[in-house]
Amino acid sequence: xxxxxxxxxxxxxxxxxxxxxxxxxxxxxxxxxxxxxxxxxxxxxxxxxxxxxxxxxxxxxxxxxxxxxxxxxxxxxxxxxxxxxxxxxxxxxxxxxxxxxxxxxxxxxxxxxxxxxxxxxxxxxxxxxxxxxxxxxxxxxxxxxxxxxxxxxxxxxxxxxxxxxxxxxxxxxxxxxxxxxxxxxxxxxxxxxxxxxxxxxxxxxxxxxxxxxxxxxxxxxxxxxxxxxxxxxxxxxxxxxxxxxxxxxxxxxxxxxxxxxxxxxxxxxxxxxxxxxxxxxxxxxxxxxxxxxxxxxxxxxxxxxxxxxxxxxxxxxxxxxxxxxxxxxxxxxxxxxxxxxxxxxxxxxxxxxxxxxxxxxxxxxxxxxxxxxxxxxxxxxxxxxxxxxxxxxxxxxx
Amino acid sequence: xxxxxxxxxxxxxxxxxxxxxxxxxxxxxxxxxxxxxxxxxxxxxxxxxxxxxxxxxxxxxxxxxxxxxxxxxxxxxxxxxxxxxxxxxxxxxxxxxxxxxxxxxxxxxxxxxxxxxxxxxxxxxxxxxxxxxxxxxxxxxxxxxxxxxxxxxxxxxxxxxxxxxxxxxxxxxxxxxxxxxxxxxxxxxxxxxxxxxxxxxxxxxxxxxxxxxxxxxxxxxxxxxxxxxxxxxxxxxxxxxxxxxxxxxxxxxxxxxxxxxxxxxxxxxxxxxxxxxxxxxxxxxxxxxxxxxxxxxxxxxxxxxxxxxxxxxxxxxxxxxxxxxxxxxxxxxxxxxxxxxxxxxxxxxxxxxxxxxxxxxxxxxxxxxxxxxxxxxxxxxxxxxxxxxxxxxxxxxx
Numbered sequence: 190x191x192x193x194x195x196x197x198x199x200x201x202x203x204x205x206x207x208x209x210x211x212x213x214x215x216x217x218x219x220x221x222x223x224x225x226x227x228x229x230x231x232x233x234x235x236x237x238x239x240x241x242x243x244x245x246x247x248x249x250x251x252x253x254x255x256x257x258x259x260x261x262x263x264x265x266x267x268x269x270x271x272x273x274x275x276x277x278x279x280x281x282x283x284x285x286x287x288x289x290x291x292x293x294x295x296x297x298x299x300x301x302x303x304x305x306x307x308x309x310x311x312x313x314x315x316x317x318x319x320x321x322x323x324x325x326x327x328x329x330x331x332x333x334x335x336x337x338x339x340x341x342x343x344x345x346x347x348x349x350x351x352x353x354x355x356x357x358x359x360x361x362x363x364x365x366x367x368x369x370x371x372x373x374x375x376x377x378x379x380x381x382x383x384x385x386x387x388x389x390x391x392x393x394x395x396x397x398x399x400x401x402x403x404x405x406x407x408x409x410x411x412x413x414x415x416x417x418x419x420x421x422x423x424x425x426x427x428x429x430x431x432x433x434x435x436x437x438x439x440x441x442x443x444x445x446x447x448x449x450x451x452x453x454x455x456x457x458x459x460x461x462x463x464x465x466x467x468x469x470x471x472x473x474x475x476x477x478x479x480x481x482x483x484x485x486x487x488x489x490x491x492x493x494x495x496x497x498x499x500x501x502x503x504x505x506x507x508x509x510x511x512x513x514x515x516x517x518x519x520x521x522x523x524x525x526x527x528x529x530x531x532x533x534x535x536x537x538x539x540x541x542x543x544x545x546x547x548x549x550x551x552x553x554x555x556x557x558x559x560x561x562x563x564x565x566x567x568x569x570x571x572x573x574x575x576x577x578x579x580x581x582x583x584x585x586x587x
Numbered sequence: 588x589x590x591x592x593x594x595x596x597x598x599x600x601x602x603x604x605x606x607x608x609x610x611x612x613x614x615x616x617x618x619x620x621x622x623x624x625x626x627x628x629x630x631x632x633x634x635x636x637x638x639x640x641x642x643x644x645x646x647x648x649x650x651x652x653x654x655x656x657x658x659x660x661x662x663x664x665x666x667x668x669x670x671x672x673x674x675x676x677x678x679x680x681x682x683x684x685x686x687x688x689x690x691x692x693x694x695x696x697x698x699x700x701x702x703x704x705x706x707x708x709x710x711x712x713x714x715x716x717x718x719x720x721x722x723x724x725x726x727x728x729x730x731x732x733x734x735x736x737x738x739x740x741x742x743x744x745x746x747x748x749x750x751x752x753x754x755x756x757x758x759x760x761x762x763x764x765x766x767x768x769x770x771x772x773x774x775x776x777x778x779x780x781x782x783x784x785x786x787x788x789x790x791x792x793x794x795x796x797x798x799x800x801x802x803x804x805x806x807x808x809x810x811x812x813x814x815x816x817x818x819x820x821x822x823x824x825x826x827x828x829x830x831x832x833x834x835x836x837x838x839x840x841x842x843x844x845x846x847x848x849x850x851x852x853x854x855x856x857x858x859x860x861x862x863x864x865x866x867x868x869x870x871x872x873x874x875x876x877x878x879x880x881x882x883x884x885x886x887x888x889x890x891x892x893x894x895x896x897x898x899x900x901x902x903x904x905x906x907x908x909x910x911x912x913x914x915x916x917x918x919x920x921x922x923x924x925x926x927x928x929x930x931x932x933x934x935x936x937x938x939x940x941x942x943x944x945x946x947x948x949x950x951x952x953x954x955x956x957x958x959x960x961x962x963x964x965x966x967x968x969x970x971x972x973x974x975x976x977x978x979x980x981x982x983x984x985x
Contacts, residue, residue, distance in 0.1 A: 250685055252985065253655045257690070260651060279771075286770045286805070286833055286855050287648055287880065290688020292655070372684045373677075407684070435684055436860050457684050462834050482685065587650070 194469045194499070201494045202461070206320050206487045207274045211312040216240065216271040221263045221300065224582035228252050228541035231574075231582045232303040236271065242307025243574055247295045247481045248510030248541050254292030259587040261288060262300050271304050278487055283461070294459045294484035301485030302516060302570065309569035316570050320490055321523025327561045328521045330533035331362035331402060334509050339366040340379055344387040348394055354535065355395075358557040362400035362427065362530040365391055367417060368408025372434045376413040385420055392424045400530065401425075402453070405432035414444045421450060427530075428453040428475050442472050453477055456506035459484065464492045468499040475528055479506035480516045489520055497526035509534030512546065514555070514562075515570060522564035533557070547575035592867045592897070599892045600859070604718050604885045605672045609710040614638065614669040619661045619698065622980035626650050626939035629972075629980045630701040634669065640705025641972055645693045645879045646908030646939050652690030657985040659686060660698050669702050676885050681859070692857045692882035699883030700914060700968065707967035714968050718888055719921025725959045726919045728931035729760035729800060732907050737764040738777055742785040746792055752933065753793075756955040760798035760825065760928040763789055765815060766806025770832045774811040783818055790822045798928065799823075800851070803830035812842045819848060825928075826851040826873050840870050851875055854904035857882065862890045866897040873926055877904035878914045887918055895924035907932030910944065912953070912960075913968060920962035931955070945973035 217237040224231040230246030246255075265281050282289075282297060305316040312319055332354050338347040351363055367384045369377050378384050391401055403426055409417065414432035421429050428451045433440050435457040445452045451474035455467055459482060467476060478492045489505055496503045503526050507513040514536055521531050536555055538546040551567020565571030615635040622629040628644030644653075663679050680687075680695060703714040710717055730752050736745040749761055765782045767775050776782050789799055801824055807815060812830035819827050826849045831838050833855040843850045849872035853865055857880060865874060876890045887903055894901045901924050905911040912934055919929050934953060936944040949965020963969030 253658060253686060254652060254690065255654065257651045283771055283832070284769050287689050288651060289855070290690060290857070291685050292652065292688060292690060371682050373681055434681070434860070436858055439864070457687070459688070460834055462832070466837070 191469060195465065197498050198465050198469055198495045201498050202465070202491055204494065205275055206490045207272065208319055209272050211314070211319060212272050212308065216308065216311065218266055218269050218271050218304070221266050223255060223258045223263070223585040224579065225255070225585035226542060226582040229544070229582065230255060230299065230585065231579055232299045233579070234300070234303045234307050236307060236311075240307050240311045242303040242305070242310065242569060243579065244299055244302035244306060244570065245512045245540070245546060245574070246299045248508060248513070250292055250295040250481070251299065252541065254296055255585060256587045257288055257293055258296040258300065259585060261285065262296055266300060271308060274301070274304060274487060278485065282484055282488065289459060291457060291459050291482040295481045298481045298483070298485040301487060305486060306569035313568050315519060315522070315565050315568065316486070317519035317523040317564065320486055323522055323564065324525060325522050325527050326564050328518055328564060329362075329530050329561050330358065330360050330557060331364055331400070331530040332358065332360045333364045333532040334534035336366055336370070339387070340370055344383065344390050348387070348391055352394065358533070358535075359560045360533065360557065361560040362402065363391070363395065364402040364404055364430070364532075367403050367405040367432065370406035370408055372407030374407065374410045374434050374437070376408070376410055384417060388420055388424050397425070400427045402428045402430060404430040407431060407434035409433055411440050411443055415447045418444065418448050418450070422448070426450055430454055430477070431456070438466065438472050442470065445472060451475060453504065456482060461488065461491065464495060468492070468495040468501060471499065471501065473501075475502050475504050477504055477506040479508070480520050481508065481513075482506070486516070486520050490523070493524045493526055502526055502528040504528035504531055507532050507534070510537055510539055510541070512538060512548070512570075512572070515565065515572065518562060518564050519570065533562070544578075547578050548572040549575075589867060593863065595896050596863050596867055596893045599896050600863070600889055602892065603673055604888045605670065606717055607670050609712070609717060610670050610706065614706065614709065616664050616667050616669050616702070619664050621653060621656050621661070621983040622977065623653070623983035624940060624980040627942070627980065628653060628697065628983065629977055630697045631977070632698070632701045632705050634705060634709075638705050638709045640701040640703070640708065640967060641977065642697055642700035642704060642968065643910045643938070643944060643972070644697045646906060646911070648690055648693040648879070649697065650939065652694055653983060654985045655686055655691055656694040656698065657983060659683065660694055664698060669706060672699070672702060672885060676883065680882055680886065687857060689855060689857050689880040693879045696879045696881070696883040699885060703884060704967035711966050713917060713920070713963050713966065714884070715917035715921040715962065718884055721920055721962065722923060723920050723925050724962050726916055726962060727760075727928050727959050728756065728758050728955060729762055729798065729928040730756065730758045731762045731930040732932035734764055734768070737785070738768055742781065742788050746785070746789055750792065756931070756933075757958045758931070758955065759958040760800065761789070761793065762800040762802055762828070762930075765801050765803040765830065768804035768806055770805030772805065772808045772832050772835070774806070774808055782815060786818055786822055795823070798825045800826045800828060802828040805829055805832040807831055809838050809841055813845045816842065816846050816848070820846070824848055828852055828875070829854070836864065836870050840868065843870060849873060851902065854880060859886065859889065862893060866890070866893040866899060869897065869899065871899075873900050873902050875902055875904040877906070878918050879906065879911075880904070884914070884918050888921070891922045891924055900924055900926040902926035902929055905930050905932070908935055908937055908939070910936060910946070910968075910970070913963065913970060916960060916962050917968065931960070942976075945976045946970040947973075
């Protein structure tokens with residue numbers, strides 16, 4: 190614990206995020222709706238002046254926790270001035286202690302995305318630009334998809350699939366998966382020596398200079414994490430992510446101190462105080478708040494600023510499916526201390542019912558050229574969601 | 588961080604909890620049902636041999652997170668051997684990282700209570716005795732109810748209400764409330780000097796020898812927590828609970844080191860690793876896992892054993908309403924390192940729809956005599972819930 194470092198971070202946390210000066214008049218949230226079609230959820234907010242914002246929920250967590258949206262978030266946000274977003278998010282995230290966790294934050298993020306869409310529409314700016322400045326108009330991606338394939342298929346087969354995605358996107362970095370990914374520190378691999386083989390084969394296949402990361406998803410005890418980490422050092426990996434269970438922060442620090450390559454983590458952390466600890470103690474060099482799991486972009490911006498103050502880097506996590514890539518692009522476009530590469534799980538906009546979400550970009554196509562995607566240019570979230578698709582979703586009961 | 592202490596706790600965590608030897612034959616969980624009537628939830632499990640267990644859900648959190656019961660817990664537990672309960676709970680609680688938190692644990696606890704009811708019915712023992720030995724056949728209570736009254740009414744009025752409950756139950760200890768209870772470290776009281784007044788008045792009213800605790804529910808910053816704590820020391824308080832926000836464990840340790848009276852906390856902690864930290868570093872002297880919020884009695888028993896190994900005490904937290912008092916009695920009856928007093932919020936068995944839950948004790952009435960309640964004696968959870976009441980609840984959709 191370093192009190193001086195925490196003082197610096199606490200001052201950072203006091204700084205406002207939403208650019209309130211963009212909104213001279215109140216933006217009263219007249220209605221908040223959660224719409225549902227089986228496993229798919231959409232949030233729509235409307236202001237008393239008729240402005241509207243729409244967001245698509247999380248592809249697989251919205252279904253687990255939607256009652257808290259209906260029972261707690263709708264009553265809390267209805268009638269409030271959206272210009273108070275910083276304070277509203279702080280109060281609802283920190284004071285409702287029995288609701289906290291990733292499932293709650295996912296609902297909060299869904300609502301925040303819709304509010305930022307509405308505010309961006311009012312200010313005629315992309316959602317990112319109502320909370321930050323355009324620091325990264327182009328976002329370099331790393332491929333973070335194919336998680337089950339990288340663990341369960343033959344290493345050469347899964348690396349072949351990854352290579353196809355690399356060719357398609359021209360991505361300059363790829364993330365592999367280590368161990369069984371069970372968050373149980375079981376030290377069990379899906380086959381003996383499988384992870385070592387995957388590491389070696391990937392380095393051979395993609396060449397000495399290609400950027401490779403790897404994610405353990407909590408597979409290892411401290412000793413095994415360090416043993417695998419030493420192999421990663423030999424193969425010049427760019428970062429080593431979450432080898433021990435996510436909340437083993439003291440043990441993670443032991444691994445970090447034993448490593449000569451940077452470490453990455455934080456995607457399951459839902460607490461601001463938790464990220465203050467992670468940044469203040471350099472538990473990881475790359476911090477990875479998930480834009481959904483951590484409750485949205487305003488909160489993630491606070492983490493980014495702490496990361497910057499601590500001299501570290503941020504690379505926000507995002508799940509595949511839904512509009513995850515879009516939220517990632519908005520966030521990274523305005524992120525201070527952004528890492529060089531950001532998580533990308535392909536432009537797969539399927540909703541959890543298997544329907545391609547019909548979205549149209551307001552400002553040029555979303556595409557990866559040379560492994561780089563340009564930040565969205567249209568107002569709000571930068572997309573128009575087909576109204577007929579929205580109509581397939583109806584008001585969600587609790 | 589103390590590696591030797593953690594080694595001791597890790598050995599404790601490896602010890603089995605469920606008394607498997609009581610069940611020579613498999614107890615296959617043939618069905619798991621979540622039944623619902625508006626805001627009220629009931630869990631029913633049945634074995635393939637026709638044994639049955641029933642539990643009443645949490646009075647106000649079940650409604651927030653029930654989809655995770657339907658979508659995740661029912662598929663996970665159906666078809667499993669209930670004798671593997673320790674391992675099943677470990678796997679489902681630790682590996683489903685995106686679901687973790689109090690709302691998930693509440694669902695897990697609801698299911699575990701029903702399984703323990705079923706196992707107790709099979710073994711013809713109270714639920715507590717299938718996971719532990721009868722260490723505390725009589726449970727001394729402290730009054731922990733009247734939370735909003737103690738914060739919002741005039742101090743003399745709320746203390747008068749508490750005194751009525753004291754007379755009714757003959758409880759030998761009472762818990763007050765400090766600050767606004769917002770978990771925001773706001774240092775704001777509901778009226779200037781109100782908490783100091785409440786502390787002084789309570790000591791005068793109940794006398795020098797009466798046992799008084801107080802709970803801050805995260806009201807204070809470190810400095811204000813210590814200032815209030817010094818006043819509590821002067822007035823000889825028995826414990827000082829959660830003055831700073833629940834997850835400010837480093838800051839809590841600073842307060843703890845500044846105090847000459849014991850501290851209590853942990854009710855919002857949902858992680859086993861979190862309790863290992865709290866016990867291993869003596870962040871509080873009294874640890875208070877909530878039997879619902881922490882995911883049930885087997886997990887709470889593991890905390891109790893860590894607490895015992897660390898030379899601390901445990902006083903499980905429980906919400907008012909529903910059958911909370913019953914779960915508390917089962918747990919405390921078999922708890923090692925149990926504190927002298929345990930949380931009691933009156934025998935209020937109202938469900939969230941306002942209906943008194945019609946339960947009949949299988950073994951003598953539940954009553955507080957001299958501030959002491961005898962542990963339940965009947966098999967399983969020790970109660971028969973009126974079948975007609977259960978019938979008002981129907982299968983819960985997701």
